[in-house]
Amino acid sequence: MTVERLLPTPEAYDLLDLTRELTTRELAGRVDDFEARGEFPREVLRTLGRSGLLGLPYPEADGGSAQSYEVYLQVLEILASTWLGIAEAVSVHTLSCFPVALYGSERQRKALPEMLGGELLGAYCLSEPHGGSDAAGLTTRAVSDGEDWVVTGTKAWITHGGQADFYNIFCRTGEDGPKGISCLLAAADTPGLLPQATERLMGLRSTAPAQIVLDGARIPHDRLVGGEGQGFAIAMKALDAGRLGIAACAVGLAQAATDYATGYAKEREQFGRPIGRFQGVGFMLADMATQVSAARALLLAAARLKDAGRPFSIEAAKAKLFATDAAMRVTTDAVQILGGYGYVADHPVERWFREAKVLQIVEGTNQIQRLVISRSLTG
Known part of the structure; x- marks a missing residue:
């Protein structure tokens, strides 16, 4: 389905169009082969870097693109909907540039253009x-x-x-x-x-x-x-932003699984009609779509706080917790909707199901996110 987005600038719409074009041209036809061989896609990341996608939230003076986190995270979402490994790599690289970009000496910062351009990973x-x-x-x-x-x-x-x-x-x-x-x-x-x-x-x-x-x-x-x-202190401040990156990856993965399961349910017929018209399947799809929309809304609310210079760490923990748990539920249901076909590698839902699990673990387990949130409530 087409995701309706409200972006802050016309330039942001162009950036997301560029991202979709790159995912179609550079990612979609390669992901299965690279995943099967376990080969690191270094040249793909260089291509994304030369297109300006590896330094999006950093200032232009440092070699970045001066995009808001609200926009950057939606780029990650689109990448993750095609190849989670690439989106996670972009998120980790963005995280890795943070210490030098915010705390580096003048000498260290001289490397920022190559870092943010993706020539240095x-x-x-x-x-x-x-x-x-x-x-x-x-x-x-x-x-x-x-x-x-x-x-x-x-x-x-x-x-x-x-x-x-x-x-x-x-x-x-x-x-x-x-x-x-x-x-x-x-x-x-x-x-x-x-x-x-x-x-x-x-x-x-x-x-x-x-x-x-x-x-x-x-x-x-x-x-x-x-x-x-x-x-x-550097590590924890970086991780607040990094958790938003992982949440965006989860939203993209869950959106892809929802779209694929919906398309399958409209085409697969049993008892003389598409399975999506049976209430049991239709309600699953409705819950999946709602979970994805809710996760995206929570993510973007946290991003807008960050962009406004306001405290966002607790909202980042909530977004990471909710979005990654939602991705696990949604990909599980996508496999179920496809039935036996969901369990074979001919369809991507089995890969998305396997990938969703790690998002509940990286950048702080979801148990740690609950601890952070609960402590903010109880002091």
Whole structure:
């Protein structure tokens, strides 16, 4: 179905038209092959970068496109409706540019045009094998030695691990707890920075994450982003925006599943009529469409708060929670509507079903989102 959108500028409508054109030309015919082979689509991301889609919410002076989050998130939604792996990669890259764009030194910021243009791909290294939700408890440690930080530890679930050109390494430079965490900007060729084999995933196989082992990696002192001990604050502020990105991906995935199931229900006949005309199926489709619209509305309300410079972290948690849970429900129902055909790879709903699950986990599990929201209510 056609989604009716109210966008803030005529330019925004043109941008979404460009995005649809790129998804048709560059994504639609490739996604199944890349997912089947588990191949990372680096050249596709370069194409999107050269089209201006990898730096959308950043200022033009830095090499971005100066788009509002309200518009940027709808671009992600359209990308996700065709290839979730690409949309997630764009979201993660946008997140990876955040530390330098907002906290970087003058020297570090010189790389922003290449970062935001997608020529340099980024990775965001916060989680660890034994600590994802408890980000303040990370154990990767950096010790000052001469003109370098010497970093030892392991980062886990790193999207673009082994593919990125730069890595934001969140590590402990001081005391236990959040105040002892700093952010270091590491180049891919840093000695001792060792990407491991990619994980074998249920979905998102073309953009599977990898662990990053830091075996005495030497990162120059001038690669410290912000001040020493400021890393946790940087990470949390970035994740507020990153959660909106994942919510947008969930909306796009759920919209695609709703559209596909609706089309199937209009064509598939049983007992002499299309199955969509049976109340049992028709009500499922109605619930799916309503869930998608509600998720989009919650997402865009949070985005508009961010664009207005108002607090939005709680609304971002709500949007991430609701949209990703909705994507899981909607893709499950899409498989059910297709029946046996929903369980075979000839139809994309089985892939969307597998992919929806991870959205409830990344950028803070939905249990963490509930914790954030509940604490805001109870103090």
